[in-house]
Amino acid sequence: MDVPGYALITGSGSGLGRACAQTFARDGAAGVALFDVNAEGLAQTKALIDEKNHISASGKPCRVITFVVDVTDEDQVSKIVSEVAQEFGRLDYLVNAAGVAYKHVGGAAFAESKEWLRVININLNGTFYMLKAAARIMLKQDPILSTFDGRPLQRGSIVNFASIQGYIATPLSTSYVTSKHAVVGLTKTASEDYAKEGLRINAICPGYIETPMTMDSPQIRAVMAEKIASSVPMLRAGQPQEIADGVVYLSGGRSSFVTGSSLVVDGGYIQR
Numbered sequence: 001m002d003v004p005g006y007a008l009i010t011g012s013g014s015g016l017g018r019a020c021a022q023t024f025a026r027d028g029a030a031g032v033a034l035f036d037v038n039a040e041g042l043a044q045t046k047a048l049i050d051e052k053n054h055i056s057a058s059g060k061p062c063r064v065i066t067f068v069v070d071v072t073d074e075d076q077v078s079k080i081v082s083e084v085a086q087e088f089g090r091l092d093y094l095v096n097a098a099g100v101a102y103k104h105v106g107g108a109a110f111a112e113s114k115e116w117l118r119v120i121n122i123n124l125n126g127t128f129y130m131l132k133a134a135a136r137i138m139l140k141q142d143p144i145l146s147t148f149d150g151r152p153l154q155r156g157s158i159v160n161f162a163s164i165q166g167y168i169a170t171p172l173s174t175s176y177v178t179s180k181h182a183v184v185g186l187t188k189t190a191s192e193d194y195a196k197e198g199l200r201i202n203a204i205c206p207g208y209i210e211t212p213m214t215m216d217s218p219q220i221r222a223v224m225a226e227k228i229a230s231s232v233p234m235l236r237a238g239q240p241q242e243i244a245d246g247v248v249y250l251s252g253g254r255s256s257f258v259t260g261s262s263l264v265v266d267g268g269y270i271q272r
């Protein structure tokens with residue numbers, strides 16, 4: 001997938017962030033920095049990558065470093081993103097996978113403001129703080145070269161996790177749907193700001209995917225099973241690897257002319 005540089009992935013202690021981290025390492029990244037609030041999950045992801053002994057595109061082992069970071073803490077984000085860039089020497093890819101889902105009983109009229117703020121803070125503000133911190137570093141560095149064909153490549157590439165719910169809505173999802181629509185908007189406007197500088201910013205919009213987020217909540221699992229049976233043309237849930245492959249495509253050189261876009265990976269759900 002042409003990702004020879006250094007990646008930072010939030011939410012990589014679980015689910016889709018973990019799959020992305022494993023895929024960067026598999027596809028030749030020089031190093032991956034893993035951010036999550038869950039220290040145990042981070043250690044598991046690191047162990048899963050280290051046991052594979054991946055060799056990067058430059059012939060050296062892929063470096064894996066972990067940080068317990070809360071993406072809603074802007075000062076902490078700014079400080080630790082700088083530390084990562086110093087440690088690696090540059091920062092080529094940022095993936096904003098940290099996120100939470102929540103169902104508001106009774107819908108928008110009865111949604112607790114505390115839960116609304118929590119979801120908006122993690123899914124939207126966290127993505128914004130990470131984007132800011134990484135973009136400031138990426139804009140100052142030289143473009144990386146393609147390992148395949150020498151095409152002029154990027155200074156940096158950012159992939160934000162939106163969702164099919166960045167385009168459509170499901171009931172009782174007041175804060176989640178709002179946050180994901182906003183992530184699509186943030187992606188579009190920020191991509192405009194830096195397109196000519198060689199910083200690309202895109203979003204990924206997964207459909208229903210089997211991860212702890214969807215499988216650990218009986219409520220979300222039940223909605224997902226019903227939706228798959230009625231509305232997903234492929235009649236199945238997606239697997240984390242199918243999302244990670246899309247993210248690594250958007251991050252690397254094969255998508256060199258793609259910016260401001262949202263890649264929907266949903267088994268055909270949205271078109272229906």
Ligand SMILES: NC(=O)c1ccc[n+]([C@@H]2O[C@H](COP(=O)([O-])OP(=O)(O)OC[C@H]3O[C@@H](n4cnc5c(N)ncnc54)[C@H](O)[C@@H]3O)[C@@H](O)[C@H]2O)c1
Pocket residue numbers: 010011012013014015016017035036037038041069070071072096097098099100101122126161162163164205206207208209210211212213214
């Ligand atoms: N699973 C799906 O079907 C699906 C569909 C569409 C979009 N998404 C999006 O994909 C992303 C990843 O979801 P997932 O399914 O892997 O969920 P997950 O629950 O398996 O993983 C999310 C990770 O984010 C971390 N996290 C939560 N709050 C954080 C914070 N404040 N700071 C740092 N890390 C934090 C969690 O600890 C967890 O490790 C989310 O943004 C989610 O909204 C998932």
